[in-house]
Amino acid sequence: MKIEDWRIRIDELNDEIISLLNKRASYATEIGKLKKEQGLPVFDPAREDAVLEKVSTLTKGPLSPESVKNIFRVIMQETRKVEE
Secondary structure (H helix, E strand, O other), rough: OOOOHHHHHHHHHHHHHHHHHHHHHHHHHHHHHHHHHHHHOOHHHHHHHHHHHHHHHHHHOOOHHHHHHHHHHHHHHHHHHHHO
């Protein structure tokens, strides 16, 4: 396969990733509404630690568990913004 073919595949994956990130953010928006109604803080460190721990165990490819944690830290940081 040529480099262009691989790039096309990556572009297709990028589209899927964006779609999933937006879906995740829409769920976070709903969670943010519930937190507001219940007077709960947006940031839940215990939940975030649990998510990071879980995703770090799911990696079965070239990304290290720490790399996956770093990616999800950013995802959760940005998602918190839509919860507010």
